[in-house]
Amino acid sequence: xxxxxLHPDQYLIEGLANNDSAVIxxxxxxxxxxxxxxxxxxxxxxxxxxxxxxxxxxxxxxQAKAGKLQLTCPFDAYFFLLxxxxxxxxxxxxxxxxxxxxxxxxxVNEPTEEMVAQTxxxxxxxxxFDAMFQRLGEKCQEVLKWSFTLKSMEEVAxxxxxxxxxxxxxxxxxxxxxxxxxxxxxxxxxxxxxEP
Amino acid sequence: MKEEIYLLxxxxxxxxxxxxxxxxxxxxxxxxxxxxxxxxxxxxxxxxLETKFDFAVDRETFETNLKNISRDYFKPKKAxxxxxxxxxxxxxxxxxxxxxxxxxxxxxxxxxxxxQFENAYLTERGEGLELVKEAENxxxxxxxxxxxxxxxxxxxxxQSAEIxxxxxxxxxxxxxxxxxxxxxxxxxxxxxxxxxxAIYALALAKLKQKDYKSCKEILLEIPSxxxxxxKVQELLDKLD
Numbered sequence: 001x002x003x004x005x006l007h008p009d010q011y012l013i014e015g016l017a018n019n020d021s022a023v024i025x026x027x028x029x030x031x032x033x034x035x036x037x038x039x040x041x042x043x044x045x046x047x048x049x050x051x052x053x054x055x056x057x058x059x060x061x062x063q064a065k066a067g068k069l070q071l072t073c074p075f076d077a078y079f080f081l082l083x084x085x086x087x088x089x090x091x092x093x094x095x096x097x098x099x100x101x102x103x104x105x106x107x108v109n110e111p112t113e114e115m116v117a118q119t120x121x122x123x124x125x126x127x128x129f130d131a132m133f134q135r136l137g138e139k140c141q142e143v144l145k146w147s148f149t150l151k152s153m154e155e156v157a158x159x160x161x162x163x164x165x166x167x168x169x170x171x172x173x174x175x176x177x178x179x180x181x182x183x184x185x186x187x188x189x190x191x192x193x194x195e196p
Numbered sequence: 197m198k199e200e201i202y203l204l205x206x207x208x209x210x211x212x213x214x215x216x217x218x219x220x221x222x223x224x225x226x227x228x229x230x231x232x233x234x235x236x237x238x239x240x241x242x243x244x245l246e247t248k249f250d251f252a253v254d255r256e257t258f259e260t261n262l263k264n265i266s267r268d269y270f271k272p273k274k275a276x277x278x279x280x281x282x283x284x285x286x287x288x289x290x291x292x293x294x295x296x297x298x299x300x301x302x303x304x305x306x307x308x309x310x311x312q313f314e315n316a317y318l319t320e321r322g323e324g325l326e327l328v329k330e331a332e333n334x335x336x337x338x339x340x341x342x343x344x345x346x347x348x349x350x351x352x353x354x355q356s357a358e359i360x361x362x363x364x365x366x367x368x369x370x371x372x373x374x375x376x377x378x379x380x381x382x383x384x385x386x387x388x389x390x391x392x393x394a395i396y397a398l399a400l401a402k403l404k405q406k407d408y409k410s411c412k413e414i415l416l417e418i419p420s421x422x423x424x425x426x427k428v429q430e431l432l433d434k435l436d
Contacts (some may be wrong), residue, residue, distance in 0.1 A: 016258075019254065019257055019258045019261055021261060021265060021333075022317065024261065024262060024265050025265060025268075025315075025317055026317075028265060028266065028268070028269045029269075032269060046270055046271060047270075049270075050266055050270045053266070054262060054263070054266060057262055058255075058258070058259060058262070061255065061258050062247065062251075062255070065247060065251045065254065065255070066243065066247045125244075126244070126247075129241070129244045129248075130248075133248075144245055144249075145249055147245075148245045148246050148248070148249035148250055149249045149250070149252070168206075169203065171206065172202050172203045172205070172206035172207075173199060173202055173203070175202065175205075175206065175238060175241055175242060175245070176198065176199065176201070176202025176203075176205070176238065178241045178245075179202070179234065179237045179238045179241050180198065182237055182240075182241060183233070183234060183237045188237075
């Protein structure tokens with residue numbers, strides 16, 4: 001991937017990650033109206049627009065928190081395109097007649113296209129990961145949850161009332177199980193290929 | 197055996213391997229593409245787990261805040277209605293209309309029907325004005341009692357029509373009407389963008405005191421290009 005410069009709008013991303021109300025307000029004021037009018041003009045209503053906007057904001061929050069969101073294009077175009085594509089996907093899901101979204105990228109420039117693709121890839125990976133996590137046994141889920149919530153494995157052992165050695169081993173193996181499933185999953189292979 | 201590999205991955209990442217074992221592992225990684233790919237996925241899974249659980253609390257706070265803010269910009273969601281046949285609607289409407297005629301006599305407008313004030317957005321990013329932020333939050337949370345001393349402290353440092361306006365509203369909501377009117381009158385005599393809002397607020401102060409005549413007189417002072425003139429018009433109609 002060519003190293004491109006960070007866009008000044010990155011502060012909006014940082015603001016979302018820091019749950020900065022002023023930033024959230026300014027996004028709603030400046031960038032959301034355009035999304036709402038697009039969705040309303042394309043078989044949607046305000047409620048649906050509100051949901052799409054929230055979903056995208058949460059997605060951006062997650063990606064930013066994971067330290068994987070470096071904006072290289074204007075926020076405006078990026079945010080709008082993400083919302084638009086999410087909405088078209090919703091339409092596609094709910095209607096039998098397919099809505100083609102293949103030509104959506106034509107009107108935007110490349111950095112925006114690339115940013116949107118990265119975010120969508122992040123989302124797909126996260127969804128795959130969540131689905132796999134749900135497949136784990138209860139004990140595994142619990143050990144992993146506390147291992148990544150509490151500060152030390154000693155605390156985890158104490159919390160679950162088991163030995164330190166047990167949680168350490170369990171944590172490694174459960175992470176391993178997830179690794180294996182994800183590695184084997186066909187869509188992960190496709191996703192891997194799309195990586196820049 | 198697979199299990200051994202995962203234990204090894206984790207020990208390596210935790211920095212628990214001996215120097216020899218570590219170098220050994222790194223050598224294996226560089227030679228074995230499959231192992232390397234698996235190790236990369238393992239690291240990615242760890243990152244996903246961190247993201248999922250480490251930020252769980254942050255995420256929840258963010259989502260709550262987001263939903264609250266979102267409400268300022270969208271009308272309340274429509275309740276899902278069970279579809280009714282048109283004649284049912286008509287029958288229902290007739291009943292409601294008849295009930296209305298019997299039960300409700302036209303009444304004077306109330307302050308409570310008009311005190312939906314806009315939220316205050318007083319802070320810009322990076323300004324570090326904590327006091328202003330706190331005042332803003334208190335105001336937006338409709339905690340006017342707490343907002344008043346905060347606005348007073350802010351105004352001591354910096355006079356601004358904007359702050360003064362929100363301070364005035366807080367006073368009005370707290371029934372300190374005379375003080376509120378003084379603030380609004382001061383804004384009114386100036387030339388800020390808050391001028392018309394202040395005049396409207398003055399009218400609402402009269403409305404709150406049920407002084408309908410003065411309320412109407414003040415409303416008539418507002419020029420028709422005021423951004424919320426529809427509210428002014430609505431209130432005038434009701435006062436007639």
